[in-house]
Amino acid sequence: MSSQEFKQAPHKLLVIPGPIEVGDDVLLANAHPSMSHMSPDFIPVLGDCIRMVRKVLFAPDAQPVITAGSGTLGWDHVAANVIEPGEDALVLNSGYFGDSFAECLETYGAKVDQLKAPIGSKPSLAEVEAKLKSKKYKVVTFTHVDTSTAVLSDAKGLGEVVKRVSPESILVLDGVCSVGSEEIRMQDWGIDVVLTASQKGLGCPPGLVILAASPKAIKAFEARKTRPNSYYGSWQKWLPVMKAYEAGTGAYFGTPPTNLIYALHQSLTTMTTQSPSLEERFKQHVAASDRVKNFIQGLGLEQLVADGIKDGAHGMTAVKYPTGLKAPDVLPKMVAKNVVLAPGLHKEVKDTYFRIGHMGVTVVNDKERGDLDHLLKSLKEVLADAGHAPAQQ
Numbered sequence: 001m002s003s004q005e006f007k008q009a010p011h012k013l014l015v016i017p018g019p020i021e022v023g024d025d026v027l028l029a030n031a032h033p034s035m036s037h038m039s040p041d042f043i044p045v046l047g048d049c050i051r052m053v054r055k056v057l058f059a060p061d062a063q064p065v066i067t068a069g070s071g072t073l074g075w076d077h078v079a080a081n082v083i084e085p086g087e088d089a090l091v092l093n094s095g096y097f098g099d100s101f102a103e104c105l106e107t108y109g110a111k112v113d114q115l116k117a118p119i120g121s122k123p124s125l126a127e128v129e130a131k132l133k134s135k136k137y138k139v140v141t142f143t144h145v146d147t148s149t150a151v152l153s154d155a156k157g158l159g160e161v162v163k164r165v166s167p168e169s170i171l172v173l174d175g176v177c178s179v180g181s182e183e184i185r186m187q188d189w190g191i192d193v194v195l196t197a198s199q200k201g202l203g204c205p206p207g208l209v210i211l212a213a214s215p216k217a218i219k220a221f222e223a224r225k226t227r228p229n230s231y232y233g234s235w236q237k238w239l240p241v242m243k244a245y246e247a248g249t250g251a252y253f254g255t256p257p258t259n260l261i262y263a264l265h266q267s268l269t270t271m272t273t274q275s276p277s278l279e280e281r282f283k284q285h286v287a288a289s290d291r292v293k294n295f296i297q298g299l300g301l302e303q304l305v306a307d308g309i310k311d312g313a314h315g316m317t318a319v320k321y322p323t324g325l326k327a328p329d330v331l332p333k334m335v336a337k338n339v340v341l342a343p344g345l346h347k348e349v350k351d352t353y354f355r356i357g358h359m360g361v362t363v364v365n366d367k368e369r370g371d372l373d374h375l376l377k378s379l380k381e382v383l384a385d386a387g388h389a390p391a392q393q
């Protein structure tokens, strides 16, 4: 069956910050006949994925690792390979996912300090600089887009600060909610590890962890005095396997989810070789984000990020319920209009807001799909039915 012939079943529009809508081409690729993971037909498919991850991250010298798992496993990879028990890590916390990364690092024995920002914001570059001057950190992590708040961190700025103030530190970017929807110039910006998952900006079904490590991060791994304190997540196991797939020979450690690799291959091929270009794709996410955020403001609603258009993520928006309304007034009513939104997630305020995802095909193919029109029109109707009269319309 060609991708022109395949159409997925009619379904509710999934506009949460992951999993996101998956294109017909990617779903069809996922329906590939079952393959041996050591087949000469499959080996170059994973090899290509490894090469294309470098392109998406503008990281020609990075070593990608792609395995079964989810974004969470990316934290385990960092905690088990890049830092050793008793060493210091600094977690720049802009919401829920900073708490979790810190917990993961501690699980593997790292000593974690956190720089926490008020809900809806992020630690400032000046605060980060002061913290880095006060103590040497082996690893510094930040959440590029905190999916609980829609705060966008300044990845480039953090790269500059670390390079200037603490050049030995390994800078880790949690890109689970940003790879594919936000520009990331891993090499130019001095980011040492980028970790992500298949089901958000990369537009695939869930089930893969995808990360890339700079030569500096690999060197830190190789200089470990203790062995990695994870078995499945050990780079001792995975780096030779990734190199073998890239070289076209293949090697075995833990069966890769072959069908998902076909899906990822389709998605990455589209992103790296077809129109729109990566640069154009990021611009389209900015434009879609501006549109959603302007619409929200036009309805008289506030975001968790005070100035969401200037400071917020481009693949999602976190919106406060208007006074008097709660989740049951909005989310099930949206489902009745075939639109699935996400509830709040940040534990201190989760009942006060909801989240909209606008990533991947919903943005890039919106002209033919009309996802954003449907989403915004439905939201306006639901709020009006619930008695919310916008201040100015």
Ligand SMILES: *Cc1c(COP(=O)(O)O)cnc(C)c1O
Binding pocket: 018, 070, 071, 072, 073, 097, 143, 144, 145, 146, 147, 174, 175, 176, 177, 197
């Ligand atoms: C979704 C998400 C994760 C966790 O990824 P899973 O695939 O759910 O394990 C981690 N960090 C961020 C920023 C996320 O958005």
